[in-house]
Amino acid sequence: MIMRRRRWIRTGSLVLGGMLMFTLPSCSRDDSEGMVAVSGKPGRMKSAATVRAERRAFDGAPPVIPHEQFTADCRSCHTPEGLEIAGVGYAPPMPHGNTSGMSAISRCRQCHIYSEADDLFVENGFIGLRQDLRHGRRLNDEAPPVMPHPTHMRENCLACHSGPAAREEIRTPHPERPLCRQCHVEEVTTDLFVRS
Amino acid sequence: MDRRKFIKTIGVGGSVVAFSCAQKKEAEEIASRDGKTNPSEFTWGKAPCRYCGTGCGVEVGVKDGKVMAVRGDQASPVNKGLLCVKGYHLPAMLYGEDRLTHPMKRGADGKSWEKITWDEALDLVAGKYTEALEEHGPDSIAIYGSGQWGIHDGYAALKWTKGGMKSNNIDPNARLCMASAVMGFVTQFQSDEPMGCYKDFEVGDDFILWGNNMAEMHPVLFSRIMENKRNNPNVRIVDLGTRRTPTTDFADMYIEFRPGSDLALANGIMHLLLKNKQINHSFINENLVFKRGIEDLDEIGYGCYGDQAEHYTFKDKLRDASLGELEQFLEDYTPEKVSEISGVPVQQIEALAEMYGDRNRGTVSLWCMGMNQHYRGTWINNLVNNIHLLTGKISKPGSNPFSLTGQPSACGTVREVGTLSNRLPADMVVMKAEHRAKAEKIWGIPEGTIPAKPGYHAVDMFRALMRKDIKVMWIQTTNPWVTVPNLNRIQRKPGDGTFVIVSDIYPTPTTDVADLVLPAAAWIEREGAFGNSERRTQQWNKLVDPPGEAKEDAWQIMEVAKRMGMGHLFPWSEDEWHEAMFEEYRSFTTGHGKDLASYKQLKETRGLTWPVVDGKETSYRYAAGHDPYVKKRSGVHFYKAKEYGERAAVIIRPYQPPPEEPDKDYPFWLCTGRVLEHWHTGSMTRRVKQLHQAMPATYVEMNRSDASEMGLKSGDRVRVKSRRGEVETVVRVDKRGKPPRGSVFVPFFDESVLINMVTLDAMCPISKQPDYKKCAVRIERV
Structure with missing residues (x-):
């Protein structure tokens, strides 16, 4: 099992870095857009959202490492800006900033693991929370949307909202403005202000 | 980063990543699906993590009676929102399809299982204990518990065993895990558990x-x-x-x-x-x-050879x-x-x-x-x-000896409640008359109920089971057939004349040898409390129903006790007993520097580190200005000693050599231990897809030079063999850990490679904790 998967990774045309890769088929605006080819199955496509969901147990769980480890230090490719690696793909930056005083630079592999097998010990009926793909609420069409998700462990907005790895529907139209929080706030409650 | 370069990167990427209509469709479809994607419709409850002694706070996302997500609790002072990979994958641990859901009795053929009702099961357990007590006395029964027991489970078991059955034969898997740290603190400070807290990590x-x-x-x-x-x-x-x-x-x-x-x-x-x-x-x-x-080596020995191979006491x-x-x-x-x-x-x-x-x-x-x-x-x-x-x-602050615990409530349950063969709650021991008297008074039972002689420690308890000195043993929340050292000595077959009951949530090698299996409620399927490594007691509420007819360990014990005429030990209402039981237990701790917080306060907080006096927790024990029991203006006061x-x-204490060292025939040191992905024997974590797939099987980690001298490389199959037993597994070289020459390491989570067949049952003479970290083995190509 292990060997088969390794070979798959080494020889497969699809090398997955973070979210999406150069290997996305170029296509016009039809239904196949935003789809990722399924390795070894010509013509089979998966949506980017599905690929994202497959890499984590539920929305909020750390994604598994979708590629064989290339270097001992993950950060040599997953740099703060992300890195294009010729012939391999784009390694997106980490979304983690310094979270609640906990180091985001400690040990990647205490949360992100690499799958060495594709069997199961026992079948499991767990159904994980799916990603909430609704837009952030905004006051009016011109107002900046509030952030529709918490920023804990995701302090570096541009890691997911810009660059080659960013999914189209969440990509910022203005990546040149890196101070996201000056306009976008996190919705920590849906309650309204009440004078006490 | 240079802005122009950044925009260029975006531009390049943008032309490659395709625009998605399908994604939008999927997004709309997911969003419309019964609101399942809206986290705000979740109920988020708090709980400590189920696994290790760190005691991370997690928030548990529940919808329609199922756990669908967890997140690190940012309000928890332990982990401040961060978890490890086991913690992030907690919810799936509950949903392995082979969850035990009904009591099951071993069939007449000694192999098959017969589904029985709880009434039948509880009557059977009560009958077996009553029979053993009447015919063979209190030394013939045992309960083997766990550092993964919640505080209520441990307290119920302790009270039933020592206060009801008049036996001290209760010992936990924590004997294999933390007993040496306990005895270290007890011999030097006359009180268990560390003086420091996790804040040491920021100031040391x-x-x-x-x-x-x-x-x-x-x-x-x-x-x-x-x-x-x-x-x-x-x-x-x-x-x-x-x-x-x-x-x-x-x-x-x-x-x-x-x-x-x-x-x-x-x-x-x-x-x-x-x-x-x-x-x-x-x-x-x-x-x-x-x-x-x-210090006399001959007098002390190692607890495993000659006369010491049975009934080891020192x-x-x-x-x-x-x-x-x-x-x-x-x-x-x-x-x-x-x-x-x-x-x-x-x-x-x-x-x-x-x-x-x-x-x-x-x-x-x-x-x-x-x-x-x-x-x-x-x-x-x-x-x-x-x-x-x-x-x-x-x-x-920033200067302390700090023993970390392996299990979520090794401290809270085993060490504080005292579910050990020689202990009682709050640092008390059965050997002292005034301690027994205090427990008897709080429990409202006649003076002289609790015996003064300590019961079997864990290793000897299993030896006694094989000697058939123990007739009935109940094992809860632990998997000894994967963990007891030198398993060769503990080869049991169901129906051998003794009776073994196992309460667990999944089938394991331990349920495989049991006569009766009882389905347990896990973690947030019941209300409970754990105590972590830094003396922090953490309470959680029941958040979902257990599957089938599964019931929490404490309930199982109380129901059996009632059927044995010991219902007076548990006089609380069947629906509302958690707080009452905890408050009774808490009365042992107050006024002795082990003061626990009230149940009410625990419910409202992310746990508190004892001693908790006037509702205030203590970060540094024995330290002036921190510990309310210290009346000095500065410095320390070891008031418990x-x-x-x-x-x-x-x-x-001198150096003494190990009980077994590599030699010509067995030239390698063997060390065993855990891996990041798996919790103990893997009975929970192996059922989680992501964790299993990252660490599907155990291995023997070898030094590169040793391996190449033997013509071995990663993936080759070998036998790891000691004087006691052998296992077959695969070699790993230069992967995660690197042992020095002449040394190998084998993780113990894999029930198909029982490395405890190989390990030695030598132990610390004072704590009676076995040594899984050093014995001699040889490696043979298969």
């Missing part, structure tokens, strides 16, 4: 890890140290070990010692501290006494000693001599002593199984505590 300067692979085993706590190091480049991490681990990659100094020679190393550090006049005389004069125990006797005697004793432990025993270069020994001796730096010693699963576990605990005592680096004049004891 030097972190000395004694055989502790923290990056894998306590990852979130290690992250706190790493964050301290990131903010303060002067922070140093020293990794003392018998093999290189992922922790070593982050260490400033790696010190590799021969198995067992940590005893010599610690003495060598003290030798240098004395020689270099780096001990703290005013602290010593004010706060310490000196003691010395029995009682240490501490006599008065002095600083002068210590100095004289330490003359033998020169750096050169210690280097010869340990293989550690003199320079490294000196560097380590210099760290401990530096008065301007806070030093935290950390340990877990490396020091506890040790043939002289209590001794090495004593020696490391000694170093902190002699330098006065104790009960101070009544027999030592309220001083802590420095205990003189």
